[in-house]
Amino acid sequence: MLIEQPPLWLRKIYPNAIWRKSEEEKVVFLTFDDGPCKETTLRILEILDKFEAKATFFCVGENVQRTPMLFDEIKKRGHQVGNHTLRHVKGFNFSTKKYISQVERADKLIESPLFRPPHGQIKIEQYRELSKKYTIVMWDVITRDYNQKLSPEKIFGIVKKYTRNGSIIVFHDSKKAQKNVLSTLPKALQFLKNEGFQFATLN
Template identity: 50%
Template sequence: MHIVRPPLLFKTFYSKAIWRKKNKENNIYLTFDDGPIPEITPWVLDCLQEHQVKATFFCVGDNVKKHPEIFQRILNEGHAVGNHSYNHLKGWEHTLEEYLENIETCQELTKTSLFRPPYGKMTYAQYSALHKKYDIIMWDVLTGDYNARISKEQCLKYCIDNTRHGSIIVFHDNIKAIANLQYSLPKAIAFLKNKGFNFQLF
């Protein structure tokens, strides 16, 4: 079963992370995880440019190193970037030292104050160390675009049905998400703009 919104217990465990930015201005926050890669990130940037929307890209350091021109395009077009570790690590499978070192390697490339843990998973020790240095950005709406068992129509529905003021929406610029993303992203942006939401950066 796909869980669009994180359970309260999960949010309590990482209580100083940012899960939603409540506001009176109908602001929402569009984010992308796992890129940049040539197969889909340029298409995402074209889509955002067409709809005049800014987003935050949580980048994997190894992809930044492999595709610096795409990373630079993200910056040149006024989007924000965040650290998503160098090798997309699951925090629970690595020691504190290994995890922090991997994130620092990514930080040398991204130079950002924002961090999102891959898979949303990190130990409490990792979290405690990281929140002293970064704004840890989690999510309010997980679209499920990466999941082959979720149809493109359902992916869109998850997004538009659950977005509210202050929502942090997660899509993915990775290969697994391409089909769902290309269908749902432009439709979701158009729908949410029509509903009066304003897309903001952190």
């Protein structure tokens, strides 16, 4: 999805998914998708520690298998983890049964009540089935940090422009996002802190 802030009509297709938390409180929810990743995850954890910020990491099962120590480190430092399928698959390309099997296999590794569909792609039937067991977490702001054609300044601009009370913000702890996420995150955290926001996990 190429829009920085999903419109209301889109949110209504998946009414029980979480797009944004309370509008009343000055709290934002940082999320990091696609890790753990040896190029970025640890450095992101260090940046978060510096700001005493807690976040939620939507992990890919295969990456957890590849780098179990990084996965443990995320949890050890007090962050929350969520399920992002076993192999980062797109729901539209899979039958409901096969898609759910991807999620269940990842659940054996990740053990979280939270699920975020890769690429935001999930069929209504998959969504209904998975909603029975998981809280489906979408987002309010997508930074597009994975897009290597965008500069860190542009990514920071997206955070500044779209973040509001209760925003769930998507970054990526992936190799593709390395340059953008590592240089934007400290600036974004400083900016949001100066604006009076607190950082919380999704539970």
